[in-house]
Amino acid sequence: MNDAPAPAAVPPADAPQADPKLTHAAGEWKYTSPLLSCRFDPSGQFVFCSAQDNSVQRWNIASGQATALNAHDSWVRALAFNPAGNHLYTGGYDGRVFVWETAAEQPTPLRSLNAHDDVAHDGWVRAIAVSPDGKTVATCGNDNLVRLWNAEDGSLLNVLSGHTKHVYNVMFHPDGTRLISGDLKGEVREWDLATSEQVRTLDGGSLWKYDEGFRADIGGVRGIDFSPDAALLACGGISEVSNAFAGIGNPLVVVFDYATGEKKQSLVTSKKLRGTIWNVHCHRQGFVIGCDSGHEGGHLLFWNTNEPNEFFDFKLPNLCYDSDLHSDGLRVVTAHQDNVLRIWRMTAPAA
Amino acid sequence: MKCQYACGTAEHVLERRKFLGTIAGMAGAATLGAPRMVQAAMPELVAGDKHIIMIWLAGGVSQLETWDPKPKTNTGGPFRAIPTSVPGMHICELLPHTAKQMHHLAIVRSINTKENDHGKGAYCMTTGRKQEPVAQYPHLGAVGAKLLAPEDSPLPGHIHVSAGGSGGSGNDAAYLGPRYSSIVLGDGNPPRNTALPEGITPEADNRRHAFRASVNDHFAKRRRWAESDAFVSSFDQARQLMERRDVFDVSKEAVKDQERYGNSEFGKQLLLARRLVEKGVSCVQVTHSNYDTHYENFDFHIEQLGEFDQPFATLVADLVERGLWEKTLVVVMSEFGRTPSINQFHGRDHWGTAWSVALGGCGIQRGAIIGKTNDNGTEVADREVDHGHLFHTYLSAIGVDSSGEFDAGGRKLPMADPAAAPITELLA
Numbered sequence: 001m002n003d004a005p006a007p008a009a010v011p012p013a014d015a016p017q018a019d020p021k022l023t024h025a026a027g028e029w030k031y032t033s034p035l036l037s038c039r040f041d042p043s044g045q046f047v048f049c050s051a052q053d054n055s056v057q058r059w060n061i062a063s064g065q066a067t068a069l070n071a072h073d074s075w076v077r078a079l080a081f082n083p084a085g086n087h088l089y090t091g092g093y094d095g096r097v098f099v100w101e102t103a104a105e106q107p108t109p110l111r112s113l114n115a116h117d118d119v120a121h122d123g124w125v126r127a128i129a130v131s132p133d134g135k136t137v138a139t140c141g142n143d144n145l146v147r148l149w150n151a152e153d154g155s156l157l158n159v160l161s162g163h164t165k166h167v168y169n170v171m172f173h174p175d176g177t178r179l180i181s182g183d184l185k186g187e188v189r190e191w192d193l194a195t196s197e198q199v200r201t202l203d204g205g206s207l208w209k210y211d212e213g214f215r216a217d218i219g220g221v222r223g224i225d226f227s228p229d230a231a232l233l234a235c236g237g238i239s240e241v242s243n244a245f246a247g248i249g250n251p252l253v254v255v256f257d258y259a260t261g262e263k264k265q266s267l268v269t270s271k272k273l274r275g276t277i278w279n280v281h282c283h284r285q286g287f288v289i290g291c292d293s294g295h296e297g298g299h300l301l302f303w304n305t306n307e308p309n310e311f312f313d314f315k316l317p318n319l320c321y322d323s324d325l326h327s328d329g330l331r332v333v334t335a336h337q338d339n340v341l342r343i344w345r346m347t348a349p350a351a
Numbered sequence: 352m353k354c355q356y357a358c359g360t361a362e363h364v365l366e367r368r369k370f371l372g373t374i375a376g377m378a379g380a381a382t383l384g385a386p387r388m389v390q391a392a393m394p395e396l397v398a399g400d401k402h403i404i405m406i407w408l409a410g411g412v413s414q415l416e417t418w419d420p421k422p423k424t425n426t427g428g429p430f431r432a433i434p435t436s437v438p439g440m441h442i443c444e445l446l447p448h449t450a451k452q453m454h455h456l457a458i459v460r461s462i463n464t465k466e467n468d469h470g471k472g473a474y475c476m477t478t479g480r481k482q483e484p485v486a487q488y489p490h491l492g493a494v495g496a497k498l499l500a501p502e503d504s505p506l507p508g509h510i511h512v513s514a515g516g517s518g519g520s521g522n523d524a525a526y527l528g529p530r531y532s533s534i535v536l537g538d539g540n541p542p543r544n545t546a547l548p549e550g551i552t553p554e555a556d557n558r559r560h561a562f563r564a565s566v567n568d569h570f571a572k573r574r575r576w577a578e579s580d581a582f583v584s585s586f587d588q589a590r591q592l593m594e595r596r597d598v599f600d601v602s603k604e605a606v607k608d609q610e611r612y613g614n615s616e617f618g619k620q621l622l623l624a625r626r627l628v629e630k631g632v633s634c635v636q637v638t639h640s641n642y643d644t645h646y647e648n649f650d651f652h653i654e655q656l657g658e659f660d661q662p663f664a665t666l667v668a669d670l671v672e673r674g675l676w677e678k679t680l681v682v683v684m685s686e687f688g689r690t691p692s693i694n695q696f697h698g699r700d701h702w703g704t705a706w707s708v709a710l711g712g713c714g715i716q717r718g719a720i721i722g723k724t725n726d727n728g729t730e731v732a733d734r735e736v737d738h739g740h741l742f743h744t745y746l747s748a749i750g751v752d753s754s755g756e757f758d759a760g761g762r763k764l765p766m767a768d769p770a771a772a773p774i775t776e777l778l779a
Binding site: 033034053074123124213244245246247321 | 514641645651697
């Protein structure tokens with residue numbers, strides 16, 4: 001198996017440009033259980049999604065064929081690929097992380113990442129990221145830890161501790177020297193991978209609230225992404241919560257100036273939607289996409305980072321809990337509560 | 352000298368408690384309309400011998416995330432079931448510490464109160480009755496205090512330890528009268544107005560009390576009546592309560608015990624509950640907030656049950672170790688459960704149709720499972736019971752004939768809903 005990173009996808013100069021205002025349905029696939037997470041594989045041949053029946057489904061976009069990946073004993077929220085695209089990592093609320101061959105005819109786990117017994121984390125695994133060189137895998141979860149693994153043999157390399165709440169997200173800096181992790185309190189930590197030391201903390205506290213009435217935490221860094229030039233870091237979630245247990249709050253993306261660590265912009269909605277940003281993507285054309293769900297349904301929200309309000313709000317037909325941006329920069333996939341995986345295309349519809 | 356007209360009468364006790372209630376922050380208005388004499392038409396229990404600890408999981412804890420998990424079904428959610436210390440009994444993985452104590456506890460999995468409203472559900476579960484516009488029924492803690500608290504106890508018989516708030520009193524004793532209303536320890540703090548005012552030393556207070564006593568004695572030589580004796584007695588009782596203020600101070604417990612219960616607010620409150628029971632308080636309610644999880648039910652249950660599990664398991668083990676388990680009825684309940692169906696916000700909504708409580712201790716069979724729900728928890732499949740059956744069972748467990756009556760000013764009022772009966776197979 002070739003684990004080497006694929007050459008960076010540089011779109012040709014005459015490649016089609018995405019225009020969010022032209023977003024339209026480009027395909028859908030109906031499953032039998034509400035969907036949780038979704039990812040395009042790097043080749044763009046498949047979309048993987050997880051569901052409330054504990055399975056991961058692989059959907060061949062061209063043929064419509066679906067294949068189940070069954071190994072987890074709970075919901076799977078974390079899906080990630082190595083840069084070469086031949087390996088899929090799945091992380092579940094059973095604390096386990098499995099490695100799969102992406103295109104296997106009859107998928108079975110190649111291995112699991114085990115910190116002890118057969119689990120990678122005690123409690124839920126929330127997110128997985130693979131380093132740009134494909135050599136290191138980062139996982140995080142409800143044990144408040146980030147773990148680094150050797151992608152080659154699955155051995156545990158290091159444990160990054162310091163978060164005081166569940167760690168919701170991890171992401172490698174595009175140059176591979178740093179790792180970013182974000183937790184329930186909106187605390188964003190930067191780690192130097194050469195020393196495994198924490199370098200600094202970015203304040204995403206507006207993505208968290210301790211609700212005194214309900215005596216519980218709400219919020220967290222639900223989505224995270226670097227801009228392609230790594231100048232900006234976007235973190236999405238819920239803010240201004242007025243009722244935690246009804247999920248009454250507003251979607252928010254906090255955009256940090258990565259060099260200074262200062263907040264550059266808070267991306268909000270012009271209509272004060274009541275919802276949560278479940279994932280966020282920094283598009284190579286400079287805009288930010290937020291996948292929002294809440295009391296006004298599902299939305300794909302599009303912002304320019306120099307303006308607080310969205311420049312386009314695309315209403316989705318149902319609530320969605322995850323999204324992914326295709327490597328062509330033209331398609332977005334969304335995983336929906338009504339069991340449907342939907343692909344959207346941000347170009348003019350074919351004649 | 353025992354006075355023939357004042358001592359031991361219900362009027363005396365009522366007036367004295369009214370005063371004590373004021374000291375402890377009870378609302379005087381709560382006395383309005385209350386019958387002046389309430390007696391249990393049944394043999395007296397050995398006062399102070401038994402206790403009730405009610406743990407109230409406010410907002411409605413999910414039965415699927417606690418006592419009746421349904422993993423790998425369309426309603427089960429992400430959590431797995433784990434084995435317990437009772438062979439064949441499984442509970443949710445969010446309760447690993449409690450799982451090790453289940454051989455002391457029992458589960459009722461077949462509750463159908465047909466009530467999905469917070470207030471009405473709470474009323475059902477705490478009084479054993481449906482809420483009616485024309486009648487008020489007393490809270491389990493008030494009933495327990497009436498039946499279990501020694502007449503001469505300087506401590507309140509019914510205490511509610513709650514999160515938040517500055518303390519006060521509940522108006523939850525209905526026809527039993529304010530004597531049995533809950534004294535609320537907001538944030539686990541002692542009752543209000545039980546500390547000496549700033550600037551008054553104990554010596555000054557003693558002089559003040561001696562002066563008052565001499566004036567009272569002088570007054571009593573010429574015009575002694577029941578109310579004046581009640582007034583004097585109330586001051587004496589209040590002083591006793593103030594002298595026992597450290598009863599409410601959980602920091603007086605051994606450090607190792609504080610460590611075992613943990614540093615969380617709920618852990619301290621459960622340790623306080625144990626302390627109050629050991630000091631002779633008959634009924635203690637501890638409220639843990641909040642479980643009304645219409646949104647992100649699973650995240651919130653991780654957080655809330657993460658606070659609940661270890662301290663609760665410690666309490667159970669502790670009461671067993673200290674020989675208090677057989678004397679103390681412990682009930683974990685809510686106003687209702689939560690819907691088996693997972694809503695579009697990954698939440699669960701109100702559900703009184705098929706849900707669970709856990710209980711144990713005094714009079715309760717260890718390791719029992721009463722009733723069951725169907726495969727995905729959408730309905731009761733066996734031995735349906737409701738709040739009425741549970742209330743009868745609580746009273747039976749503490750040794751009371753639950754078909755008995757209270758005599759409220761000449762009116763005979765059934766202690767529990769006459770249409771229901773105890774769950775006899777749950778009783779030890």
